[in-house]
Amino acid sequence: MAxxxxxxxxxxxxxxxGSYLGPSFFRNPLLRQALxxxxxxxxxxxxxxxxxxxxxxxxxxxxxxxxxxGNLRTAYQAARLTGNGGLQLSVxxxxxxxxxxxxxxxxxxxxxxxxxxxxxLWDANAxxxxxxxxxxxxxxxxxxxxxxxxxxxxxxxxxSTFEGGWVGRYxxxxxxxxxxxxxxxxxxxxxxxxxxxxxxxxxxxLADFGFPYDGxxxxxxxxxxDAFSALYSQAxxxxxxxxxxxxxxxxxxxxxxxxxxxxxxxxxxxxSGFNQAYDNLDSGVAxxxxxxxKIIYGVKQGVPNVNARSFELSNGGYDTHSxxxxxxxxxxxxxxxxxxGDALEVFYNxxxxxxxxxxxxxxxxxxxxxxxxxxxxGTDHGSQGPMLVIxxxxxxxxxxxxxxINQDALNDDGNTLYSQAAGDxxxxxxxxxxxxTLLKHWLGVADPLTLLPVDSGDPNAYWTSPNxxxxxx
Amino acid sequence: MGDQNTVLSAADARxxxxxxxxxxxxxxxxxxxxxxxxxxxxxxLRFTPAKFKPGGKTIFTVHNNWIKYMVTAxxxxxxxxxxxxxxxxxxxxxxxxxxxxxxxxxxxxxxxCKGNFKSFAKAINKDAAMMEFLDTVRNQKEQPNENYARxxxxxxxxxxxxxxxxxxxxxxxxxxxxxxxxxxxxxxxxVPAFDAEGAHDYMTDFPERGPKVIYKTHGGxxxxxxxxxxxxGEGAAEIDQVVDIIFxxxxxxxxxxxxxxxxxxxxxxxxxxxxxxxxxPALKPIVDQLVAASQFDTTWEIAALLRAIFVNDAFYATNxxxxxxxxxxxxxxxxxxxxxxxxxxxxxxLKSKYLYVNGGNYASIRxxxxxxxxxxxxxxxxxxxxxxxxxxxxxxxxxxxxxxxxLISARGSGSTHFHPExxxxxxxxxxTSANAxxxxxxxxxxxxxxxxxxxxxxxxxxxxxxxxxxxxxPTLDLTDYHTRNRKLNGLFALVLQSPAYQVH
Numbered sequence: 001m002a003x004x005x006x007x008x009x010x011x012x013x014x015x016x017x018g019s020y021l022g023p024s025f026f027r028n029p030l031l032r033q034a035l036x037x038x039x040x041x042x043x044x045x046x047x048x049x050x051x052x053x054x055x056x057x058x059x060x061x062x063x064x065x066x067x068x069x070g071n072l073r074t075a076y077q078a079a080r081l082t083g084n085g086g087l088q089l090s091v092x093x094x095x096x097x098x099x100x101x102x103x104x105x106x107x108x109x110x111x112x113x114x115x116x117x118x119x120x121l122w123d124a125n126a127x128x129x130x131x132x133x134x135x136x137x138x139x140x141x142x143x144x145x146x147x148x149x150x151x152x153x154x155x156x157x158x159x160s161t162f163e164g165g166w167v168g169r170y171x172x173x174x175x176x177x178x179x180x181x182x183x184x185x186x187x188x189x190x191x192x193x194x195x196x197x198x199x200x201x202x203x204x205x206l207a208d209f210g211f212p213y214d215g216x217x218x219x220x221x222x223x224x225x226d227a228f229s230a231l232y233s234q235a236x237x238x239x240x241x242x243x244x245x246x247x248x249x250x251x252x253x254x255x256x257x258x259x260x261x262x263x264x265x266x267x268x269x270x271x272s273g274f275n276q277a278y279d280n281l282d283s284g285v286a287x288x289x290x291x292x293x294k295i296i297y298g299v300k301q302g303v304p305n306v307n308a309r310s311f312e313l314s315n316g317g318y319d320t321h322s323x324x325x326x327x328x329x330x331x332x333x334x335x336x337x338x339x340x341g342d343a344l345e346v347f348y349n350x351x352x353x354x355x356x357x358x359x360x361x362x363x364x365x366x367x368x369x370x371x372x373x374x375x376x377x378g379t380d381h382g383s384q385g386p387m388l389v390i391x392x393x394x395x396x397x398x399x400x401x402x403x404x405i406n407q408d409a410l411n412d413d414g415n416t417l418y419s420q421a422a423g424d425x426x427x428x429x430x431x432x433x434x435x436x437t438l439l440k441h442w443l444g445v446a447d448p449l450t451l452l453p454v455d456s457g458d459p460n461a462y463w464t465s466p467n468x469x470x471x472x473x
Numbered sequence: 474m475g476d477q478n479t480v481l482s483a484a485d486a487r488x489x490x491x492x493x494x495x496x497x498x499x500x501x502x503x504x505x506x507x508x509x510x511x512x513x514x515x516x517x518l519r520f521t522p523a524k525f526k527p528g529g530k531t532i533f534t535v536h537n538n539w540i541k542y543m544v545t546a547x548x549x550x551x552x553x554x555x556x557x558x559x560x561x562x563x564x565x566x567x568x569x570x571x572x573x574x575x576x577x578x579x580x581x582x583x584x585x586c587k588g589n590f591k592s593f594a595k596a597i598n599k600d601a602a603m604m605e606f607l608d609t610v611r612n613q614k615e616q617p618n619e620n621y622a623r624x625x626x627x628x629x630x631x632x633x634x635x636x637x638x639x640x641x642x643x644x645x646x647x648x649x650x651x652x653x654x655x656x657x658x659x660x661x662x663x664v665p666a667f668d669a670e671g672a673h674d675y676m677t678d679f680p681e682r683g684p685k686v687i688y689k690t691h692g693g694x695x696x697x698x699x700x701x702x703x704x705x706g707e708g709a710a711e712i713d714q715v716v717d718i719i720f721x722x723x724x725x726x727x728x729x730x731x732x733x734x735x736x737x738x739x740x741x742x743x744x745x746x747x748x749x750x751x752x753x754p755a756l757k758p759i760v761d762q763l764v765a766a767s768q769f770d771t772t773w774e775i776a777a778l779l780r781a782i783f784v785n786d787a788f789y790a791t792n793x794x795x796x797x798x799x800x801x802x803x804x805x806x807x808x809x810x811x812x813x814x815x816x817x818x819x820x821x822x823l824k825s826k827y828l829y830v831n832g833g834n835y836a837s838i839r840x841x842x843x844x845x846x847x848x849x850x851x852x853x854x855x856x857x858x859x860x861x862x863x864x865x866x867x868x869x870x871x872x873x874x875x876x877x878x879x880l881i882s883a884r885g886s887g888s889t890h891f892h893p894e895x896x897x898x899x900x901x902x903x904x905t906s907a908n909a910x911x912x913x914x915x916x917x918x919x920x921x922x923x924x925x926x927x928x929x930x931x932x933x934x935x936x937x938x939x940x941x942x943x944x945x946x947p948t949l950d951l952t953d954y955h956t957r958n959r960k961l962n963g964l965f966a967l968v969l970q971s972p973a974y975q976v977h
Contacts, residue, residue: 052854141633142623142644143627143633144854144856145750145856146633184866186866186868187844187845187846187866187868187869188846188859188863188864188865188866188868188869189866201866201867201868202866202867202868202869203867203868204844204868208844208871209867209868209871211871211874212833212834212871212874212875212877212878212879213878214833214878214881214882214958214959214962214963214966215833215882216882216958217955217958217959217963219959220959220960220963223939223942223963224939224963224966224967226935226938226939227935227936227938227939227967228967228970230931230932230935230938231932231935231936231967231970231971231972232972234929234931234932234935234972235972235973238796238797238972239796239797239798239799240797240798240799240801240803241799242746242802242803242804242805242861242862242976243797243803243972243973243976245862245865246805246862246865246870246972246975246976247972249865249866249867249870250870250970250972252867253867253870253871253874256867257871316853321608321611321618321619321620322608322611322618322620323611375616375617375618376611376613376615376616376618377611378611378618380618380619380620412644413644
């Protein structure tokens with residue numbers, strides 16, 4: 001069955017950010033099945049880091065030399081040029097960040113030099129790389145919006161039984177309306193966390209997350225708070241969906257400003273060394289990860305009414321159609337990789353110092369990778385690419401297969417092919433195998449198929465045989 | 474069944490002014506009550522776009538000058554349209570990094586805001602800020618950069634799919650159109666320049682790329698598609714030729730794709746909340762009605778399309794009093810709408826060139842809007858902002874609550890301070906009463922803010938309990954400075970923070 005975009009959109013009702021939310025969420029009994037323990041019972045933390053724009057995977061996990069098959073380094077050097085505007089990372093650029101190898105083709109691999117922080121985590125056995133992650137439909141559209149929607153909902157087939165974001169479905173099945181199990185470090189709730197069963201906060205900086213009262217008339221604050229609470233609990237049970245959504249948001253905000261804001265001061269006084277380490281990096285993603293660290297510290301310390309264990313944040317700028325650069329200090333892609341790699345290293349070490357590194361799992365994803373052959377000085381959309389998993393409990397290694405980047409194996413757009421054919425040495429990893437492995441082995445979901453619908457259709461071209469035991473965690 | 478001859482009630486007038494502008498002041502509501510829908514629409518549309526360009530050397534100054542202009546704009550519809558087009562032809566200074574070009578684009582958006590959409594599309598192709606943002610300047614004949622060719626179709630004119638879910642174009646169309654845009658750049662003052670020889674993709678130079686033909690599979694041009702290089706000649710005129718072909722594109726119903734796409738988007742912006750993308754099949758009937766009424770698919774005049782929206786029942790259908798039923802549609806106000814609308818209703822100005830609210834946290838308006846999720850001149854991506862419930866999260870709601878608190882904390886004399894007693898005759902009278910009736914106070918406040926009919930009886934009871942402190946203060950002495958500051962200002966804050974005030 002060919003999946004058309006119309007079918008996808010019609011049946012999901014489009015749950016990407018910006019959509020109009022209908023009233024009928026989560027009446028599906030499947031989601032209310034008794035599930036294994038949730039993150040709080042398991043005493044774990046889960047972080048989703050989105051690289052926004054389509055990260056160039058080929059220059060993130062790079063063939064270092066030809067292996068026993070595939071000639072992937074040779075193919076790499078043919079597609080990525082040297083000289084002005086060239087995107088080729090030389091062998092000498094890559095030796096400091098060499099990691100494992102692609103098992104199937106025997107190709108030794110290295111991370112982009114900007115990801116030296118992640119190389120350190122690799123050395124500490126805290127990094128797994130999953131190659132060739134993709135989905136069956138994005139290649140037809142090469143659209144950020146569309147692919148983001150597919151990856152955030154985990155529902156490319158558009159089944160109406162599976163609404164909201166993929167993490168959202170997990171949260172709604174495991175937590176209730178008065179819980180706050182997740183926090184998005186962002187202006188708005190990340191689409192992968194969208195649901196209406198429970199409350200996910202969107203916070204940029206905890207320190208600023210206090211409810212405003214008129215400073216000159218603090219004796220009036222209790223009356224204001226009562227009135228505000230009353231207005232919002234009314235809206236919370238409104239028949240009209242938009243008003244109800246606002247009601248839930250406002251009520252959660254009021255509650256959270258009480259318990260979450262103090263976490264900032266607590267962290268700064270108890271963990272000043274690491275606090276400084278994030279400041280030294282001076283990047284948005286470092287400061288965002290620090291906010292996550294503050295909440296984790298609060299949960300670990302048992303601060304009352306602080307229970308969020310799922311987090312989302314993003315770093316932007318990966319849509320490098322032009323001026324992508326290689327390893328120079330001012331090169332765009334290099335800067336982006338340094339921002340994320342350096343910040344994740346500090347964050348991991350912070351969690352290690354807190355004693356929770358083995359309870360932490362970070363998944364790094366992007367909506368697609370980029371074209372194999374470069375354009376003038378950048379790359380266009382959108383091949384399969386690597387996903388990265390960080391955490392103390394990770395089984396370090398390189399998983400999946402490197403996509404076939406040889407020129408004759410690319411499609412007409414110059415992208416690698418999505419394949420689910422058994423025995424294909426370049427078989428892609430469907431992104432849902434990665435999600436499902438996380439759901440099963442980290443988030444405690446006995447059967448991820450209750451949250452991730454399979455595709456129907458040609459088993460070579462669609463995700464019909466899930467593998468939730470990829471082994472990286 | 475209403476139409477252009479239907480007479481506006483006060484509630485209708487308030488709704489029209491609010492949706493087409495920034496808040497509905499009582500005097501304006503009075504003027505429009507009793508007019509027909511058609512006459513009211515004509516009156517709102519009867520303006521020549523101002524030649525205003527926000528000046529400034531830095532992007533902060535350009536931003537602030539635009540906000541300042543909006544707060545006092547005599548034609549708020551003009552600025553509501555500029556905001557729509559700014560979101561539609563999304564361009565961010567974060568990448569462009571050239572405030573003067575962003576200001577030039579802002580003027581362009583204003584010039585064409587209710588003009589001819591085909592001319593508008595041709596002009597935006599050559600706008601320097603847009604060229605920077607979508608890489609037209611980096612589109613070279615040797616290696617064409619497809620970014621603009623994709624977004625021109627996907628976002629600006631056609632959409633990826635039509636109202637039946639069928640594709641409007643293929644990757645091949647993007648590749649060919651990208652060839653038309655090679656060789657463009659701009660000079661120092663943002664004047665576009667076309668390098669005919671050095672950087673343009675001529676077919677004679679690149680015969681292996683095939684003929685410059687587009688829409689062989691979609692658009693209703695037949696298997697031969699349409700050639701854009703021949704009639705106008707290859708070179709500078711090619712861009713306009715491409716636009717002409719795009720506007721001739723028919724969707725799978727044989728209707729003009731661009732007409733339906735733009736009509737749908739303007740309808741979603743002004744009238745009823747639906748996802749921006751993709752085209753929603755449920756909207757097909759209303760979109761076709763609007764296009765037919767305005768003949769937008771032949772004339773491409775935006776003003777006619779707007780008039781058709783403003784006289785249509787679907788526009789007035791969301792004007793419902795509380796309590797709202799499950800099927801009632803309510804749109805979430807944009808942050809800039811929330812901010813500018815409130816400032817206008819409270820008749821407050823922002824202070825100094827840094828443009829901050831003169832009370833509370835004294836935070837700059839740009840920071841406040843940013844916290845609400847909307848930095849003008851820096852939309853998050855080429856898709857513009859995400860609307861409706863995407864504006865709503867704990868972080869952004871908190872930003873609105875902070876703004877409201879800042880406004881009512883702005884005590885002092887002068888135009889940057891809050892003077893509730895000056896906002897209506899009722900409030901003036903109540904402010905001199907030592908035994909002010911809480912019901913009268915509540916009505917006076919909600920009337921000024923235009924939400925009297927948007928609060929349920931329970932909401933009203935809760936707010937009365939706030940005023941009377943659960944009945945312990947049956948009347949309020951509003952001659953007392955501190956009681957006014959505490960309770961009257963406090964009530965304003967609560968209403969501004971209320972769920973009902975976030976929507977319209």
